[in-house]
Amino acid sequence: MSNHSIQKAESHSLMHDAKKRRILGDILSHLFLAVMAVIWLIPIVWVFAESFNKNTAPYTKTFFPTEFSLDNYIGLFTDKTVLDFPKMFMNTLIVACFVCVISVVFVLAVAYCMSRLRFRTRKTFMNVVLILGMFPGIMAVSAIYFILKAVGLTSEGLTTIALILVYSAGSGAGFYVMKGYMDTIPTSLDEAAMLDGCTRLQVFYKIIIPICKPMIVYQAIIGFLTPWLDFVMAKVICRTQSNYTVALGLWLMLQKEYIQNWYARFAAAAVVISIPIAILFIVMQRFYQESMSGSVKG
Amino acid sequence: MTTATLSPREMKRRRRMGADYVAPSPYSVRNALTKGDVFTKLSAVVFGLGNIVRKQYVKGVALLALEVAFIVFMITNGVNYLSKLPSLGTQKQGKQLVDGFWVYVQGDNSVVILLYGVCTIVACILFVYLWTISLKCAYKAECLTRQNGKAPSLRDDLRALTDEKAYQLLMFLPTLGILVFTVLPLIFMISMAFTSYDRNHLVLFDWVGFENFGKLFSTGNGTVSARLFIQVTIWTLVWAFFATFLNFFLGMFFAMVINRKTTRFKGFWRACFSMSIAVPQFVSLLVMHTMLQPTGAINRLLMQWGWIDQALPFFTNTTWARVTVIIINLWVGIPYTIMQITGILQNIPADLYEAAKLDGANWWQIFTQITMPYIIFVLTPYLITTFTGNVNNFNVIYLLSGGAPVPIGDSAGTTDLLITWLYKLTVDKNDYNLGAVIGIMTFIVLAVVSLITYRNSGSYKNEEAFR
Numbered sequence: 001m002s003n004h005s006i007q008k009a010e011s012h013s014l015m016h017d018a019k020k021r022r023i024l025g026d027i028l029s030h031l032f033l034a035v036m037a038v039i040w041l042i043p044i045v046w047v048f049a050e051s052f053n054k055n056t057a058p059y060t061k062t063f064f065p066t067e068f069s070l071d072n073y074i075g076l077f078t079d080k081t082v083l084d085f086p087k088m089f090m091n092t093l094i095v096a097c098f099v100c101v102i103s104v105v106f107v108l109a110v111a112y113c114m115s116r117l118r119f120r121t122r123k124t125f126m127n128v129v130l131i132l133g134m135f136p137g138i139m140a141v142s143a144i145y146f147i148l149k150a151v152g153l154t155s156e157g158l159t160t161i162a163l164i165l166v167y168s169a170g171s172g173a174g175f176y177v178m179k180g181y182m183d184t185i186p187t188s189l190d191e192a193a194m195l196d197g198c199t200r201l202q203v204f205y206k207i208i209i210p211i212c213k214p215m216i217v218y219q220a221i222i223g224f225l226t227p228w229l230d231f232v233m234a235k236v237i238c239r240t241q242s243n244y245t246v247a248l249g250l251w252l253m254l255q256k257e258y259i260q261n262w263y264a265r266f267a268a269a270a271v272v273i274s275i276p277i278a279i280l281f282i283v284m285q286r287f288y289q290e291s292m293s294g295s296v297k298g
Numbered sequence: 299m300t301t302a303t304l305s306p307r308e309m310k311r312r313r314r315m316g317a318d319y320v321a322p323s324p325y326s327v328r329n330a331l332t333k334g335d336v337f338t339k340l341s342a343v344v345f346g347l348g349n350i351v352r353k354q355y356v357k358g359v360a361l362l363a364l365e366v367a368f369i370v371f372m373i374t375n376g377v378n379y380l381s382k383l384p385s386l387g388t389q390k391q392g393k394q395l396v397d398g399f400w401v402y403v404q405g406d407n408s409v410v411i412l413l414y415g416v417c418t419i420v421a422c423i424l425f426v427y428l429w430t431i432s433l434k435c436a437y438k439a440e441c442l443t444r445q446n447g448k449a450p451s452l453r454d455d456l457r458a459l460t461d462e463k464a465y466q467l468l469m470f471l472p473t474l475g476i477l478v479f480t481v482l483p484l485i486f487m488i489s490m491a492f493t494s495y496d497r498n499h500l501v502l503f504d505w506v507g508f509e510n511f512g513k514l515f516s517t518g519n520g521t522v523s524a525r526l527f528i529q530v531t532i533w534t535l536v537w538a539f540f541a542t543f544l545n546f547f548l549g550m551f552f553a554m555v556i557n558r559k560t561t562r563f564k565g566f567w568r569a570c571f572s573m574s575i576a577v578p579q580f581v582s583l584l585v586m587h588t589m590l591q592p593t594g595a596i597n598r599l600l601m602q603w604g605w606i607d608q609a610l611p612f613f614t615n616t617t618w619a620r621v622t623v624i625i626i627n628l629w630v631g632i633p634y635t636i637m638q639i640t641g642i643l644q645n646i647p648a649d650l651y652e653a654a655k656l657d658g659a660n661w662w663q664i665f666t667q668i669t670m671p672y673i674i675f676v677l678t679p680y681l682i683t684t685f686t687g688n689v690n691n692f693n694v695i696y697l698l699s700g701g702a703p704v705p706i707g708d709s710a711g712t713t714d715l716l717i718t719w720l721y722k723l724t725v726d727k728n729d730y731n732l733g734a735v736i737g738i739m740t741f742i743v744l745a746v747v748s749l750i751t752y753r754n755s756g757s758y759k760n761e762e763a764f765r
Contacts, residue, residue: 022560029555030562036552037570040629043582043589044573063599106475109468117465120320125469132476133683134744135484136690136717139737142724143483146413169479172472176679177638184645184676199461204468214641221575228578232692232721247580254584263588270581278576 050267057260072268083249083262084242085269091160092246093276095227098164103171103223104216111178112204116190129173138232145236159243166233167226174222181215182208224280228273246273327430330437341436342429348436352449361432368425376418382406383415386493386504408495408503416486491734497727510735521709521723522732531743533620534715537695538688540624541631546681548628549635550673556636557643568640571633579630583697586626613702616712623713627694638680639673646672682748689744690717716740 046064051072053065076085113119114126144166148154153162185208193203209216227234231247238244244252250269253262312319330338334348341348346361387406394403439449450458459467491510494503515524556567574582589595592609600606613619646669654664695701695718701711709727710719716736724733 025558026560029558033555033561033567033570037567040571040574040633043585043629044577046595047577047581047585063595106472110472113465113468118318118320119465120322122320122465123315123318125473129476130748131745132480132484134686134748135741136720136737138690138692138717138721138724139487139734139740140480140483142730143413143486144479146409146486147478147483150410150413150417166479169475171475173476173480174683176683180676180679181641181645200464201460201467204464214644218637218641225575225578229580229693231580247578250581250584254588266584270577270585273581274577277578278573 047267047270050264051271053264053267056262056264072264073272076265076268076272082258083252085246085249087242088244088246088249089272091243092227094160095163095167095245096224099167099171099226100220100224102164102168103174103226104219106168106172107175107178107219108204108209108212108216110172110175111182112208114175115179115182116187116203116208117200129175133173141233141236144233148237154237154239156240156243159238162237163227163234163245166237167230168223171223178212178215178219181212185211221280225277228277323434325434325438325441327433330433334433334437335440338433338436338440341432345428345432346435348432349439349449352439352443354435354439354449354452354455356452357435357455361428361435364428365425365432368421368428371421372418375414376421379411379414379418382411384505387411387502390502405501407501408493408499412489412493413486416489417482420482420485487734487737490730491738493731495730496732497729500728506731510731513732514735514739519707521727521729522736526708526710527736527739529712530710530714530716530719531739533712534689534717534740535743535747537620537624537715538685538691541627541688541691542681542685544624544628545631545635545684546677549632550639552632553636553639553643554669557640568636571636574629575633575637579693580697582630583626583694587698590622613699613713616703619699619703619713623695623699626698627691630694638677642673642676643669645676682751686744686748689715689740691715692717692721696721716743 049064052068052070054067054069054071055065056072080086114122145154148162148166152158153165189207189211190203193207194200198206227245228247231245231251234245234248235251238248246269250266250273252258253266253269308322312321331342334341337351338348344362345365346358349355349358349361386408389403389406391405392403393400395401443449492505492507494506494509496503513520514522514527517524552571555561556564561567590612591597592611592614597606597609597612600610611618612622650668650672651664654668659667692715695713695715699711699713701714701718701722703713704711709722714722717740720733720736720740723729723736
């Protein structure tokens with residue numbers, strides 16, 4: 001009898017403890033996340049606030065601006081005499097869309113071949129790509145320019161094509177993460193599909209691609225972001241200002257000749273650029289489905 | 299093909315690769331030349347002949363057309379390009395007296411000669427590859443005609459491309475892209491390391507052999523020296539180590555805190571951290587750069603609050619600068635890690651967890667026995683690519699610190715990585731040959747580090763562990 005009650009009390013306190021511990025953990029983790037979120041958001045909030053700053057000079061007395069106006073945005077899109085921002089924006093958007101699609105297709109194709117198909121040059125290809133990846137990319141920049149020049153793609157108007165080629169052509173080499181993901185998909189799915197008469201190509205687009213959605217999202221974001229972020233390659237390829245991408249334009253705004261007048265507009269431009277990227281992000285978030293464990297019924 | 303006819307080399311390969319082993323095709327060049335009939339053998343000279351005879355017209359004509367195109371190219375330009383390659387051009391730009399008039403003579407441009415020469419060599423290599431394809435195709439057509447009465451038609455070939463040969467279809471364009479925009483420029487740049495293409499020889503230069511490598515390891519006080527090289531290399535490795543592993547472990551910690559069962563507003567937290575990806579890295583780095591200047595917003599704010607008397611030396615003191623770039627890089631990199639690891643956490647088969655819970659495992663055991671091995675398994679290649687990416691992380695260093703602080707008289711600052719040093723040498727100083735040498739050294743450093751780790755990783759040795 002007494003034995004029984006002690007056991008009951010013990011289990012009760014243990015339950016109590018576990019609950020307490022869980023609540024404590026909850027408080028701590030939410031606190032931690034809140035503090036970190038603030039740290040991550042401050043620079044972004046600052047850029048946003050600065051974009052409405054009436055004072056266009058870079059070094060002001062206070063951390064956050066005190067007077068606000070819309071002049072920076074209006075100036076950014078209407079004042080085309082010094083820097084033609086709308087043109088740069090369109091250039092980059094076009095390049096980014098193409099690069100996004102091409103790089104996703106390339107990466108999926110290569111990753112599927114490496115993960116699922118077995119052919120003689122497979123390991124060789126993987127090792128060669130690994131070795132190529134170890135050469136610093138900057139090293140090839142000027143060489144790529146010489147090659148594009150020899151083909152005639154550096155002339156006015158063709159630089160957009162040149163940029164698309166440069167950003168997407170080598171993207172097949174970045175298949176490793178996607179392949180790692182595909183390696184975790186059970187082969188029994190492929191086998192079942194092949195028994196049902198699918199060709200390997202059908203297995204690829206009917207089975208593997210739908211399962212890989214979360215990773216495709218990741219890859220698409222990476223591909224889309226490349227042209228917005230890169231400025232080394234763009235700087236070498238786009239020699240005239242009418243072909244500039246956004247990254248080059250922003251970089252130009254912070255150079256000594258421009259910074260005094262363009263600092264607040266720089267922030268406005270940063271906000272404008274972030275909008276397509278953020279929209280893309282929200283759309284793609286939907287593909288982040290919970291749990292994948294339902295694909296094979298054991 | 300039976301095992302008995304495999305050469306010793308093939309047997310070794312088969313033992314080494316295990317289940318991944320793919321037997322060589324019986325339609326090899328050697329078999330084609332020894333066992334093929336007269337048409338197959340003639341295909342070594344007239345590409346596609348064997349195919350045309352066996353009624354594979356499209357294939358045969360395509361091969362023939364490629365051969366003709368190559369020969370025409372070689373006769374019109376290729377031979378000329380190759381002949382100039384050893385000297386890299388000698389004609390100086392200038393004016394000459396012709397019939398009493400001064401005539402401007404266009405000189406040779408060594409860069410162009412080098413580029414065309416390299417392209418021609420690559421074209422020749424591709425031609426040899428085409429030759430093997432021609433022989434193999436002809437022999438295959440011959441064998442299949444003997445076996446089945448007729449060679450596979452174009453439709454059969456196309457159908458094979460969607461099934462057992464799907465890899466040829468899928469890999470063609472990506473491989474071509476890599477070849478033209480990665481391999482070709484690399485060969486071109488590597489060859490520059492052996493020339494005298496520097497700021498004093500911008501138009502005409504010569505082959506100089508290993509002289510540039512000697513400069514890099516000299517003890518003198520030139521643009522590059524052994525002291526600078528060792529200093530930059532060590533900092534590059536330290537930087538890459540911290541940038542990779544701090545990002546990985548902290549990012550994993552963040553992701554797991556967000557993914558806890560009882561954490562509320564998961565989507566909101568994820569969105570908060572993803573916000574910094576939405577702002578281009580480029581912009582946030584430039585903003586941070588201006589904020590951290592001696593007269594920038596942060597120093598001003600701290601002084602206003604009375605916490606410090608003089609500006610913190612974010613980019614003027616070596617240690618400060620190094621710690622600053624690593625911390626700012628955390629800000630940039632952790633959201634990416636969170637995204638990656640969240641995707642992977644969601645992909646861990648739920649039955650593994652259920653089984654573990656039934657067996658009475660606590661969360662620590664679940665973490666070390668299931669979550670960690672799984673993440674490491676999927677992410678080892680990612681970690682290695684991140685490490686190489688960080689060694690080559692141009693943006694963060696160049697835009698944030700620009701290599702500062704730079705000791706007077708040195709060509710590299712104390713936060714300069716090999717890659718930014720390379721950029722400064724090639725773009726700012728026009729010393730292309732030294733830049734190429736540093737590029738090659740970077741490659742060697744990376745190759746040694748990552749080949750060792752990669753070959754020992756679980757996902758390379760055993761690709762199917764988690765299927």
